Amino acid sequence: MTRRERVAENLNRALHTLLDNDPSAYVIGEDISDPYGGAFKVTKGLSDRHPGRVLSSPISEGGIAGAGAGLALAGSRPVVEMMFSDFAALAFDQLLNFASKSVSMYGRTVPMSMVVRCPTGGNRGYGPTHSQSIQKHFIGIPGLNLYEASPFHDNVDVFTAMLGHEQPCVLFEDKVLYTRTMHTDGVVDALFRYELIGDDNPTARVFPVDSGDPDWIVIAPGGLTERVTGAMRSLLLDEELTCELLVPSRLYPFDVQPLLPLLSRTRRICVVEDGAAGGTWGEMLAQQLHEHLWGRLSRPVLLLSAEASIIPTAAHLEREVILQEMTIHRVIAEASQ
Structure with missing residues (x-):
C-alpha cells in the first residue's frame, strides 16, 4: 500500500x-x-x-x-x-x-x-x-x-x-x-466523505456518510480542518447532531453566492477561525451570510475565534488561547439547545 x-x-x-x-x-x-x-x-x-x-x-x-x-x-x-x-x-x-x-x-x-x-x-x-x-x-x-x-x-x-x-x-x-496527510478519492474516514465544489478556487464540502440536511454547517479555513472534523465526529456520535464542513481555498476576495444553495439546507451556521476576533475573515463572512440568509436562520451566525491574548509557549496555556476541538464541540452543542 x-x-x-x-x-x-x-x-x-x-x-x-x-x-x-x-x-x-x-x-x-x-x-x-x-x-x-x-x-x-x-x-x-x-x-x-x-x-x-x-x-x-x-x-x-x-x-x-x-x-x-x-x-x-x-x-x-x-x-x-x-x-x-x-x-x-x-x-x-x-x-x-x-x-x-x-x-x-x-x-x-x-x-x-x-x-x-x-x-x-x-x-x-x-x-x-x-x-x-x-x-x-x-x-x-x-x-x-x-x-x-x-x-x-x-x-x-x-x-x-x-x-x-x-x-x-x-x-x-x-x-x-x-x-497531516492529503485526502484523496473523496474519502476522509469511515464517517465522512468530501467533494470539491466549483471550478475556480473550489470549496471542499465534508459531510457524514448517508445523512440528509445537516443540523449545522461549519465554514473554516484549511488549518482548522482536523479540529473541526474531530468536533463533527463527536457531535454526531455523542450528541446526534449532524454537521457539514465547508473549506474554501481562497479566503479573500470571497463570494458566498455560489455556496448559498448548500447553506440554505440548514438553519444554523458556524464560522470558525484561528485568529483573535476583531476585523476578521470570519466577521466579513458572517456579514455576507446574514445579508443573504437571515430569513432562513434560526439564530445569528455563530463565530468562533481564538482568545484575545498572546499565545503562550507552555502547551497547557497555549491550548486555552487557541481554538481546540473540544471547544468547537462544546459551543455548538450548547448553541443547539
Missing part, C-alpha cells in the same frame, strides 16, 4: 512542478536552499534541481517581499517565503504599498504574478511571536488575494490558480497541517 502524501510533501511537489514547467518562476526565502530545505522542509530538493532560481536570502522580510514584487513587475513569477507568518508584518509595506498597488496604479493593468508563502498558526509550543494567525491583517487590501492550504486542495492546482490571477497572493499554511 502506497503511503499517502503529507501536506508539506504536496506543497513541495507543487513547487517542483512550478519550477520544472515555468522558467520564469523563482523561489526566494531564508534558509530554503539544500541541504536544509527550509524550516519545515517544504523547499527540500528545489535548489539542487534549480540552483539559479531557488535563492536563500538575507534575514529581511521586507527585502524578500520587495525582491519578489520587483521580479513580478518585470514579468517573472516568484514564490517568496516568510519563515513564519508572524514576520510578514515586516513585509506589510511592500505588500500594501507596492505589490498590490502595482497591478493598477500605472494607468493600465500590470500583471503581478507572485505568491507569498506564510507558515502560520500555533499548537506547536513556539510562543507569542512564532504562532500567530494573522490573516485578518491582510483582509480588504485591493489587489491582494488570500489563500489557505488544506488537505483537500492539491497545491499544484492552488498555485496555478494563484499565479493565474496575475495579482499578488498570500498563501497561509498551518504548521500542524504540514504533517
Whole structure:
C-alpha cells in the first residue's frame, strides 16, 4: 500500500512542478536552499534541481517581499517565503504599498504574478511571536488575494490558480497541517466523505456518510480542518447532531453566492477561525451570510475565534488561547439547545 502524501510533501511537489514547467518562476526565502530545505522542509530538493532560481536570502522580510514584487513587475513569477507568518508584518509595506498597488496604479493593468508563502498558526509550543494567525491583517487590501492550504486542495492546482490571477497572493499554511496527510478519492474516514465544489478556487464540502440536511454547517479555513472534523465526529456520535464542513481555498476576495444553495439546507451556521476576533475573515463572512440568509436562520451566525491574548509557549496555556476541538464541540452543542 502506497503511503499517502503529507501536506508539506504536496506543497513541495507543487513547487517542483512550478519550477520544472515555468522558467520564469523563482523561489526566494531564508534558509530554503539544500541541504536544509527550509524550516519545515517544504523547499527540500528545489535548489539542487534549480540552483539559479531557488535563492536563500538575507534575514529581511521586507527585502524578500520587495525582491519578489520587483521580479513580478518585470514579468517573472516568484514564490517568496516568510519563515513564519508572524514576520510578514515586516513585509506589510511592500505588500500594501507596492505589490498590490502595482497591478493598477500605472494607468493600465500590470500583471503581478507572485505568491507569498506564510507558515502560520500555533499548537506547536513556539510562543507569542512564532504562532500567530494573522490573516485578518491582510483582509480588504485591493489587489491582494488570500489563500489557505488544506488537505483537500492539491497545491499544484492552488498555485496555478494563484499565479493565474496575475495579482499578488498570500498563501497561509498551518504548521500542524504540514504533517497531516492529503485526502484523496473523496474519502476522509469511515464517517465522512468530501467533494470539491466549483471550478475556480473550489470549496471542499465534508459531510457524514448517508445523512440528509445537516443540523449545522461549519465554514473554516484549511488549518482548522482536523479540529473541526474531530468536533463533527463527536457531535454526531455523542450528541446526534449532524454537521457539514465547508473549506474554501481562497479566503479573500470571497463570494458566498455560489455556496448559498448548500447553506440554505440548514438553519444554523458556524464560522470558525484561528485568529483573535476583531476585523476578521470570519466577521466579513458572517456579514455576507446574514445579508443573504437571515430569513432562513434560526439564530445569528455563530463565530468562533481564538482568545484575545498572546499565545503562550507552555502547551497547557497555549491550548486555552487557541481554538481546540473540544471547544468547537462544546459551543455548538450548547448553541443547539
